[in-house]
Structure formats: C-alpha cells, structure tokens
Amino acid sequence: MATVLFIEDEPALGMIVKDSLTYRGFEVLYAANGVEGLEQFRLHRPDIVVADIMMPDMDGFTMAEHIRRDDPHVPIMFLTARSQTADVVRGFELGGNDYLKKPFSLEELIVRINALLRAGAHRSTGNGTFKIGRYSFDPAKQRLSLDGREIALSHREAELLRRLYLQRNEVLGRSEVLMELWGDDSFFNGRSLDVFITKLRRHLREDPKIQIINIRGRGYKLVL
Numbered sequence: 746m747a748t749v750l751f752i753e754d755e756p757a758l759g760m761i762v763k764d765s766l767t768y769r770g771f772e773v774l775y776a777a778n779g780v781e782g783l784e785q786f787r788l789h790r791p792d793i794v795v796a797d798i799m800m801p802d803m804d805g806f807t808m809a810e811h812i813r814r815d816d817p818h819v820p821i822m823f824l825t826a827r828s829q830t831a832d833v834v835r836g837f838e839l840g841g842n843d844y845l846k847k848p849f850s851l852e853e854l855i856v857r858i859n860a861l862l863r864a865g866a867h868r869s870t871g872n873g874t875f876k877i878g879r880y881s882f883d884p885a886k887q888r889l890s891l892d893g894r895e896i897a898l899s900h901r902e903a904e905l906l907r908r909l910y911l912q913r914n915e916v917l918g919r920s921e922v923l924m925e926l927w928g929d930d931s932f933f934n935g936r937s938l939d940v941f942i943t944k945l946r947r948h949l950r951e952d953p954k955i956q957i958i959n960i961r962g963r964g965y966k967l968v969l
Contacts, residue, residue: 747862748772750791752782752808753824754800765851771858779803783811791819793861795854798825798836806839813840820861824849833925834900840885843911846925860911875910878952878969882906889948896948901926905941909957909967919964 749771753759756777763773774789776782780802786794794812798805809821822843823836833844843857874883881890887903889896898906904926909917923930923938942957942965949955956968 746770746772747793748774748789748791749858750774750776750782750785750789750794752776752779752794752796752800752805754778754797762851762854766855769855779805779808783808786812787815790816793820793822793858795822795824795858798823806835809839809841822857822861837904844925877910877949878955880949880952882910891951898948901941902944906945909965913967913969916960916966917964922964
C-alpha cells in the first residue's frame with residue numbers, strides 16, 4: 746500500500762481527496778499547510794507528495810525545496826490554479842515531478858499518482874534518471890544520454906519526454922499538453938508541438954525499439 750502525503754489548505758477539498766484516495770487503497774497523510782506537510786514528511790517518509798502551491802505559513806514551492814534537501818527521489822506533484830509557464834518551470838526546477846491544474850478530476854489525480862509511483866519503481870539509478878530503452882534520461886538536468894554521449898534538451902523537450910515516459914504505452918493527450926506547456930491549443934501551437942515530437946524522435950532514433958506513435962485525433966504514445 747502506497748502512502749500519499751496530501752497537503753491542501755482548503756479543508757473541504759482536502760477531506761474529499763483524502764477520503765477518495767483512502768477508498769482507492771492508499772494510505773493518506775493530510776496536512777493543511779507547508780509547515781505541517783514538511784513535519785509529516787520527515788516523520789513518516791511517504792511514497793509520494795501531492796501539494797498545493799498557494800498555502801499559508803509555507804508555500805508548496807518552499808516546502809518542496811526543503812523536501813528535496815532531505816530526499817532527492819520522492820515524487821512530488823504540485824496542485825494549483827496557476828497556469829503560467831513560469832510557474833510550471835519553477836516547479837520542475839525545484840524538483841517537482843508533475844503539475845496538475847485546478848480544478849481537476851479525482852480520476853486524473855489517481856492516474857497521475859500511479860504513473861509517478863510506477864516511474865519511481867522503474868528508475869534505472871538512484872539519482873533520479875529514467876531508463877528509456879538504451880537511453881538514460883535525467884528530467885531535472887534536461888539531459889538524454891547514450892553510450893557516454895549526452896544530448897542537452899530544451900525545457901519543453903524534456904517536459905514532453907517526461908510526460909510521454911510517465912504515460913508510456915498509453916496515449917498522452919494532445920490538447921492537455923498544449924494547454925499545460927503552451928498555454929492554449931491553437932493551430933499554430935499544435936504545429937509547434939509536432940516539431941518537438943519530431944525532435945524527440947530524432948534524439949531517440951539510435952534505439953529502433955523506441956517509438957513515439959501519433960494517435961490520430963488524440964495525441965501521442967511512447968512505446969518501449
């Protein structure tokens with residue numbers, strides 16, 4: 746049974762999510778602010794942290810910085826009403842692993858929690874890198890490595906590959922990615938996304954077992 750530390754300063758939402766996760770078989774620790782969340786983390790060492798960003802006493806970003814000093818590997822997911830790219834980037838730079846915008850569905854939250862837990866179980870090393878076929882991928886450093894050679898990725902390339910990996914062998918929704926990484930799902934941003942997918946295919950081409958498949962009208966799928 747995985748233990749989830751859930752930090753949210755809105756009591757009604759906090760109880761709804763806590764009860765729903767408990768019903769789905771998770772052990773849930775609940776805290777109402779970042780100070781309590783950090784105390785709970787240090788006391789119980791949960792398997793994953795799900796935290797709001799805008800909280801009293803200590804915000805989610807500050808709490809994540811403290812957690813990362815104690816544990817560089819535990820998955821951290823941010824929940825927030827913020828959608829600006831700068832906030833998303835800052836969250837990942839501070840060591841966040843995923844970012845879910847409010848309002849969100851409980852089903853999507855659970856899917857993402859399970860994806861992060863699976864990713865943690867399949868990390869190739871203890872330093873936060875993922876094994877993608879013959880490649881090693883470090884999302885925090887935005888580096889893709891193969892046989893001693895490194896490829897420096899842009900933020901969007903790294904974030905897109907991270908999302909594809911976490912939902913490997915499943916469809917990553919096109920509209921969802923556009924809204925969260927580009928800010929809207931306009932035609933021109935869609936063309937930009939296609940360019941980034943092409944770049945990732947090029948970066949990964951030395952392992953023919955890795956495929957990024959276009960699922961027409963829906964999105965993309967990373968097949969390993």
